[in-house]
Amino acid sequence: MKHLAYQRDAYLNDLDTEVVETGADGGRRFVVTSDTVFYPEGGGQPADHGTMSGVEVVDVQKTDGIIRHFLGGELPPGPVHQILNWGRRFDHMQQHTGQHLLTAVALGRFGWATTAFHMGPSVCDIELDVPSLSGGELRRLEDAVAEEILTARPVTIRHAGIDEMEALGVRSRLLPEGHGGEIRLVEIEGLDLNTCGGTHVRSTAEIGTLALLGSETMRGGARLFFVAGDRVRRRLAGHEARNLRLRSLLDAADDDLPKLVELRLAREKSLARERRQILAELARAEAERLAATDETVISAHWDDRDLPFLQEIGKALLERTPERIALLTVGSGIDGAFLLVASETSGLDLGSVGPKICTILDGRGGGRAPFFQGKATAIGKRGNAVERLVGEFSD
Ligand SMILES: [Zn+2]
Numbered sequence: 001m002k003h004l005a006y007q008r009d010a011y012l013n014d015l016d017t018e019v020v021e022t023g024a025d026g027g028r029r030f031v032v033t034s035d036t037v038f039y040p041e042g043g044g045q046p047a048d049h050g051t052m053s054g055v056e057v058v059d060v061q062k063t064d065g066i067i068r069h070f071l072g073g074e075l076p077p078g079p080v081h082q083i084l085n086w087g088r089r090f091d092h093m094q095q096h097t098g099q100h101l102l103t104a105v106a107l108g109r110f111g112w113a114t115t116a117f118h119m120g121p122s123v124c125d126i127e128l129d130v131p132s133l134s135g136g137e138l139r140r141l142e143d144a145v146a147e148e149i150l151t152a153r154p155v156t157i158r159h160a161g162i163d164e165m166e167a168l169g170v171r172s173r174l175l176p177e178g179h180g181g182e183i184r185l186v187e188i189e190g191l192d193l194n195t196c197g198g199t200h201v202r203s204t205a206e207i208g209t210l211a212l213l214g215s216e217t218m219r220g221g222a223r224l225f226f227v228a229g230d231r232v233r234r235r236l237a238g239h240e241a242r243n244l245r246l247r248s249l250l251d252a253a254d255d256d257l258p259k260l261v262e263l264r265l266a267r268e269k270s271l272a273r274e275r276r277q278i279l280a281e282l283a284r285a286e287a288e289r290l291a292a293t294d295e296t297v298i299s300a301h302w303d304d305r306d307l308p309f310l311q312e313i314g315k316a317l318l319e320r321t322p323e324r325i326a327l328l329t330v331g332s333g334i335d336g337a338f339l340l341v342a343s344e345t346s347g348l349d350l351g352s353v354g355p356k357i358c359t360i361l362d363g364r365g366g367g368r369a370p371f372f373q374g375k376a377t378a379i380g381k382r383g384n385a386v387e388r389l390v391g392e393f394s395d
Contacts (some may be wrong), residue, residue, distance in 0.1 A: 010199040030068035044117040094229025104192035153207035287316030298326035310339040336379025
């Protein structure tokens with residue numbers, strides 16, 4: 001089996017090679033090259049990106065053992081020069097090797113087996129075969145991983161026959177169906193020997209640091225979130241920028257921020273309650289005023305209230321003058337709402353008149369006695385709607 005450039009040397013970031021096949025898959029054009037530095041998506045690790053003779057490589061997939069490079073444009077004829085997006089690749093190497101180390105330490109020191117790995121664009125996670133993880137357990141696991149990073153254990157690749165696996169004590173991942181011949185092994189010296197086709201840093205020291213972000217329970221285990229390498233600094237920078245903004249907005253020190261936000265939220269809740277009470281009182285007063293008029297159809301409009309305010313007035317009106325009908329509206333322009341109030345004793349058939357009023361106001365609504373309500377985009381036509389309602393009684 002031929003070892004490709006990314007398998008021979010994970011630190012190689014450019015290569016001269018030639019195209020041996022071109023094709024299309026689902027409308028996307030791809031090329032196959034005789035050798036490649038591009039890692040294809042697999043084993044929880046995303047595909048490498050970069051350029052090929054100046055043309056962007058946007059995706060790399062392995063199909064039936066063949067590596068397809070999906071390009072952003074047409075390649076010039078002749079030999080090609082591949083250049084990796086090294087920042088992206090090295091980030092993947094740090095996360096991926098970090099996962100090997102985390103998995104090995106979780107199993108070796110704590111007896112927690114890893115059942116899955118996922119590398120996201122900002123956060124990675126592994127699934128552990130444990131019901132849940134406490135904050136203390138997470139801290140001890142993170143400390144143990146930090147020790148192994150400091151130890152700077154070499155990470156090496158070698159190949160072995162499938163029959164040697166047991167004797168070597170390989171902690172195998174599942175091998176593909178019908179896998180024969182040579183197996184690729186990654187070893188963290190003195191800690192772990194595992195089958196893997198991915199790209200790795202050469203020493204645990206190059207993981208830099210690994211931070212556990214928290215865990216959540218899931219069916220059949222716990223999901224543990226982490227970031228490794230430069231992602232830790234980038235994430236910390238994000239936290240610092242956010243804290244700086246919060247400190248300035250709330251005029252408080254970092255440690256006081258959560259308590260202060262809790263207090264503000266409690267105050268907001270109490271203010272909202274007060275506001276509801278005041279609006280209800282105001283609605284009752286408005287209903288009092290409207291009930292005292294002697295129009296056939298009570299009508300009123302507010303530019304800056306909402307439908308719940310109209311409902312409060314509607315309820316209060318029904319208590320005072322259950323036999324009268326009312327058209328109440330709010331909003332302006334195309335952003336309006338209406339409430340038609342008519343009890344069963346009013347003599348108005350809401351089921352047939354409601355939709356007609358809705359049409360005049362160019363709205364959408366529904367309801368049954370005593371309320372028909374909805375949104376309206378022609379709230380300015382409320383005068384016509386009132387005329388229509390008055391007409392219902394003069395017929
Ligand atoms: Zn690996």
